Amino acid sequence: MFADELKTLRRLGVRHVLLQILNFVSVLASGLMIWKGLGLITNTESPIVVVLSGSMEPAFYRGDLLFLTNPPNQRYQTGDITVYKIPGADIPIVHRVLETHDLVNKDKDLVAASPLAQKQLLLTKGDNNHIDDIELYQGLEWLERKHIVGKVRGFLPYVGYVTIAMNDFPQLKYALLGGLGLLALVQRE
Amino acid sequence: MGSTCLMVLLGAIALSSFLFTADPKGTIGVSSIQVFPGNARRYANKNQDFTFVNFNLTADLAPLFNWNTKQLFLYVSAEYENKQGVRNEVVIWDRIVRRKEDAQLNIAGRNKYVFRDLSASFKDAPPAHYSLKYNVMPYVGVLTYGEAARTTDAVPFPERQDLS
Incomplete structure (x- = not known):
């Protein structure tokens, strides 16, 4: 079955195989660069997330x-859909902001450099949940900016299901990676 | 090739949403407002004030529905600054509208969610504004927000009524 491929590999020689590996690695590297670049522009550690639960x-x-x-210069508002990560919990949660409380500086001599220099307390809730998220905060009373990964600005349905499928069936992941790798190696041009 | 074509099509649909610039307006009024003491999960065992708001809403949000509108998320938000100067926004009611036919609002409602203050008291808090806001959620593309109604005058918090 692979005899033909092996024959072509032998014919093309080591240089060609190395070149293909280099190509493959450069594709991976540019993917990573795009991801990190997006992260810089959008100011979040993960600019694209996949919905994992039905709470929204x-x-x-x-x-x-x-x-x-x-955006580093915008406060969160009620109705914003935020993605937040509680320290100690490994899965980020996508829920809507229900309450915001912008605190004031106790010290009267200090003037805030920007509206965001002040602390903001947030409470969130999933659209599909009956109660707010206090139980999910693992002992915290409120969310703060430091817990928020970002707010949802755009939506694309279904596409992320591939990653969920790959998590549920790890064989699929290896099959896909192996297939892509093999394809990259034996491609002619 | 097929996936590229699909992506371009989805992108075009997402961009087409920017052509629809409906900005419907309605009215919101507070018909009654009361403050009662009680206690609940947060600040457990500490007495705190709860505000109960009855409000009237009228608005025709049907223009917000176009071919790329999946649903509207509507919410009534109370905005006020408390005695300590903390600026607050608290959602007291919300509703999901999934069909254009259901977008004509004529609602006499009351708060779905508890309405309390960080300081546990509404005593001497300046009056609050109430507004109806919406989040248009598309089948594909960008989420947009807007305000459909706002109380014309700020509504003062009443004295706390003690339960006897």
Whole structure:
């Protein structure tokens, strides 16, 4: 089955194989660069996330793709859909802001350099949940800016389901990676 | 090739949303507002004030529905500054509208979510504004926000009524 491919590999020689590996690595590297570049522009550690639970149905279902930004000069408002990560929890949560409280400086002599120099307390809730998220905060009373990964600005349905499928069936992941790798190696041009 | 074509099509649909610039307006009024003491999860075992708001809403949000509108998320938000100067926005009611036919609002509602203050008291808090806001959620593309109604005058918090 692979005899033909092996024959062509032998004919093309080591240089060609190395070149293909280099190509493959450069594709990976540019992917990483695009990801990190997007992260810089949008000011979030993960500009694209996949919805993993049904707590925002019927707006977002499992497998939908969300695009985030986290502008450093904007406060969060009620109605914003935020993605937050509680320290100690490994899965980020996508929920809507229910309450915001912008605190004031106790020290009267200090003037805030920007509206964001002041602390903002947030409470969130999933559209599909009956109660707010205090139980999810693992002992915290409020969310703060430092917990927020970003807010949802764009939406693309279903596409993220590939990653969920790959998590549920790891064989699929290896098959896909192996297939792509083999393809990259034996491609002619 | 097929996927590129699909992506371009989805991109075109997402961009087409920017052509629809409906900005419907309605009215919101507070019909009654009361403050009662009680206690709840947060600040457990500490007495705190709860505000109960009855409000009237009228608005025709049907223009917000176009071919790329999946649903509207509507919410009524109370905005006020408390005695300590903390600026607050608290959502007291929300609703998801999924069909154009349901976008004609004529609602006499009351708060769905508890309405309390960080200081646990609404005593001497300046009056609050109430507004109806919406989030248009597309099938594909950018989420947009808007305000459909706002109370014309700020609504003062009443004295706390003690339960006897």
